[in-house]
Amino acid sequence: MRVGVFICHCGNNIAGTVDVARAAEETAKLPHVVYSTHYMYTCSEPGQDEIKQAIKRENLDRVVVAACSPRMHELTFRRTVEKAGLNRYFFEMANIREHISWIGENKELNTNKAIEAVRMAVEKVIRDKPLHSTAFKINKRVLVIGAGVAGMQSALDCADGGLDVVLVEKSPAIGGMMARLDKTFPTIDCSICILGPKMVDVAQHEHISLHAYSEIEEIKGYVGNYQVKVRKKTPYVDWTKCTGCGECMEKCPTKNAYDRFNFGVAPTRAINIPFPQAIPKKATIDAQYCRQIQKGKCGVCAKVCRANAINFELPDQFVTEEVGAIIVASGYGLIDQELLPEYGGGRYPDVITGIQYERLLNASGPTSGHIQRPSDGTEPKSIVFVSCAGSRDKSIGIPYCSNFCCMYIAKQAILTKDHIPDSQSYVFYMDIRATGKGYDEFTRRAQEDYGAKYIRGRVSRIYPKGKKMIVQGADTLLGAKVEVEADLVVLATAATAAPGAAALAEKLHISYDTHGFYVESHPKLRPVETNTAGVYLAGAAQGPKDIPASVGQGSAAAAKVLALFSRDMLESDPAIARVNQNACVGCLKCVKTCPFQAIKEQELRGGEVVASVIETICAGCGVCTSTCPCGAIQLQHFTDNQLLAEVNSLCLS
Numbered sequence: 001m002r003v004g005v006f007i008c009h010c011g012n013n014i015a016g017t018v019d020v021a022r023a024a025e026e027t028a029k030l031p032h033v034v035y036s037t038h039y040m041y042t043c044s045e046p047g048q049d050e051i052k053q054a055i056k057r058e059n060l061d062r063v064v065v066a067a068c069s070p071r072m073h074e075l076t077f078r079r080t081v082e083k084a085g086l087n088r089y090f091f092e093m094a095n096i097r098e099h100i101s102w103i104g105e106n107k108e109l110n111t112n113k114a115i116e117a118v119r120m121a122v123e124k125v126i127r128d129k130p131l132h133s134t135a136f137k138i139n140k141r142v143l144v145i146g147a148g149v150a151g152m153q154s155a156l157d158c159a160d161g162g163l164d165v166v167l168v169e170k171s172p173a174i175g176g177m178m179a180r181l182d183k184t185f186p187t188i189d190c191s192i193c194i195l196g197p198k199m200v201d202v203a204q205h206e207h208i209s210l211h212a213y214s215e216i217e218e219i220k221g222y223v224g225n226y227q228v229k230v231r232k233k234t235p236y237v238d239w240t241k242c243t244g245c246g247e248c249m250e251k252c253p254t255k256n257a258y259d260r261f262n263f264g265v266a267p268t269r270a271i272n273i274p275f276p277q278a279i280p281k282k283a284t285i286d287a288q289y290c291r292q293i294q295k296g297k298c299g300v301c302a303k304v305c306r307a308n309a310i311n312f313e314l315p316d317q318f319v320t321e322e323v324g325a326i327i328v329a330s331g332y333g334l335i336d337q338e339l340l341p342e343y344g345g346g347r348y349p350d351v352i353t354g355i356q357y358e359r360l361l362n363a364s365g366p367t368s369g370h371i372q373r374p375s376d377g378t379e380p381k382s383i384v385f386v387s388c389a390g391s392r393d394k395s396i397g398i399p400y401c402s403n404f405c406c407m408y409i410a411k412q413a414i415l416t417k418d419h420i421p422d423s424q425s426y427v428f429y430m431d432i433r434a435t436g437k438g439y440d441e442f443t444r445r446a447q448e449d450y451g452a453k454y455i456r457g458r459v460s461r462i463y464p465k466g467k468k469m470i471v472q473g474a475d476t477l478l479g480a481k482v483e484v485e486a487d488l489v490v491l492a493t494a495a496t497a498a499p500g501a502a503a504l505a506e507k508l509h510i511s512y513d514t515h516g517f518y519v520e521s522h523p524k525l526r527p528v529e530t531n532t533a534g535v536y537l538a539g540a541a542q543g544p545k546d547i548p549a550s551v552g553q554g555s556a557a558a559a560k561v562l563a564l565f566s567r568d569m570l571e572s573d574p575a576i577a578r579v580n581q582n583a584c585v586g587c588l589k590c591v592k593t594c595p596f597q598a599i600k601e602q603e604l605r606g607g608e609v610v611a612s613v614i615e616t617i618c619a620g621c622g623v624c625t626s627t628c629p630c631g632a633i634q635l636q637h638f639t640d641n642q643l644l645a646e647v648n649s650l651c652l653s
Contacts, residue, residue: 062091094121158558172284186436235284237282290312327561354409528556577590583630590624598617
């Protein structure tokens with residue numbers, strides 16, 4: 001074997017705490033190493049040229065690069081050695097930046113550790129085998145999960161690019177959170193006026209198939225060839241017949257159903273259409289509140305429906321869609337008020353959430369745009385807005401900023417003054433985070449032009465006193481306690497991962513963080529990709545985002561799909577599990593533990609049962625290898641012998 005070692009300075013990232021020259025000198029003494037050098041930026045074009053020239057000049061058949069994380073540049077260097085005529089899997093990368101130079105300050109110790117890391121990589125690379133990819137056809141259809149503004153943008157961009165799109169939305173109507181807003185910041189333009197045309201485009205686009213009031217039941221397959229089972233929940237209304245006239249809503253005797261679209265600001269009927277601009281504009285029965293479904297006594301809606309669309313026996317339906325890529329735009333949720341006992345925990349009717357206040361402001365809301373106290377219907381004159389209600393609070397497990405709260409509080413303070421000119425708004429805030437274009441000017445406008453009084457400090461307690469709500473807090477700028485009598489209190493509740501996000505992630509085989517938001521492949525370089533090939537992220541499913549960021553990421557995810565589908569064939573990664581059927585005892589523990597369902601049971605001619613890997617599905621995670629009791633299944637490029645050789649190199653050094 002003729003191994004070449006290339007150690008990167010990475011500016012001062014590595015060279016600042018590692019003596020790279022000495023590391024190169026010492027690694028040159030290792031067995032099989034015939035060439036060892038160091039370079040300022042190995043990932044640069046001159047650095048890659050140096051590797052290619054050395055391969056040809058020194059007749060190298062294996063290459064080790066000691067630099068940053070393989071997540072950053074492993075693919076870059078694999079392409080480099082392949083261009084020089086080597087198999088791309090005759091390359092190994094030693095991470096001496098994140099694992100060594102960034103976590104230690106002792107240069108001597110860091111240098112010794114870097115030498116050991118290179119020694120391990122050399123021991124592995126000399127045992128590497130040539131691996132080759134296989135090509136397979138792809139299904140050029142895309143699934144978009146979630147029809148909020150990000151999901152709709154992704155769907156429209158893909159469809160405009162000529163792709164057939166399957167759009168799945170769990171609610172009876174598309175539009176997501178944006179459809180619930182009255183105005184948008186910082187332009188104060190009508191939310192539905194912006195969103196409405198986009199919703200119509202989605203409904204009328206010839207390349208988009210919409211499944212509203214539907215959920216993902218099961219996902220099988222792999223990039224280019226996914227089989228997705230969709231549950232179309234029954235609305236107990238035949239949507240092919242329903243005309244959306246609304247007569248059933250008017251006649252329904254049940255008037256105390258929880259209004260999910262309006263977040264319970266006011267009750268609704270057991271059968272309803274979420275909002276006037278809803279798409280699809282079809283009625284849905286809430287079985288939890290329907291007297292006919294619960295008690296078998298009513299059926300008024302069926303009697304008055306001229307289209308005969310009501311069907312109380314209508315079951316859920318299942319459809320299977322075959323797609324080649326998936327965009328996840330499942331949106332976000334909001335923290336439950338019960339987790340905020342200091343603010344009343346949802347006990348006081350005149351302490352409401354920001355989204356509930358948004359519905360009061362909205363002309364299509366339950367109060368037709370008139371701001372009213374929920375307790376008595378009177379017009380409030382003193383309104384207190386509490387920012388960071390749950391956000392940036394480690395005690396309830398939400399240490400992060402919810403991104404858009406500061407801005408929508410400023411917007412709501414401005415709109416409040418427009419609706420009630422003699423009102424006074426107070427805003428308790430921790431810090432004003434207004435980083436977007438025109439955002440800081442907007443918050444100043446709320447204070448200077450609309451008279452909103454901003455108080456820097458946290459609210460400690462909210463409680464009722466007569467018809468007033470007493471808001472106790474602190475003004476940290478004055479260093480004094482503050483007490484405000486309010487007619488209405490609005491909480492800017494924390495944005496959370498969407499309900500069911502974790503369960504959906506498991507079906508998609510993608511990662512999510514401790515807060516339930518989906519994890520991108522790389523926060524800087526691959527912000528819309530996941531570590532599962534063919535699955536992309538858009539909008540607030542990844543983390544709290546405002547509308548412009550969500551739309552931008554929706555388009556970015558669509559661009560990734562269009563790039564993926566620009567080829568007729570895809571190449572599989574050969575670094576996958578392989579079964580030695582002669583050693584397999586047929587226990588099938590690997591089948592049970594594989595998170596990707598990539599291993600199946602296979603019966604040989606003699607009737608013997610063994611495990612078999614489905615190559616196109618296997619993601620090379622290695623769980624099966626660690627599970628197999630007899631070592632019959634090995635992960636290519638990371639075999640037991642290769643890993644043990646790395647460990648032995650440390651023990652024997």
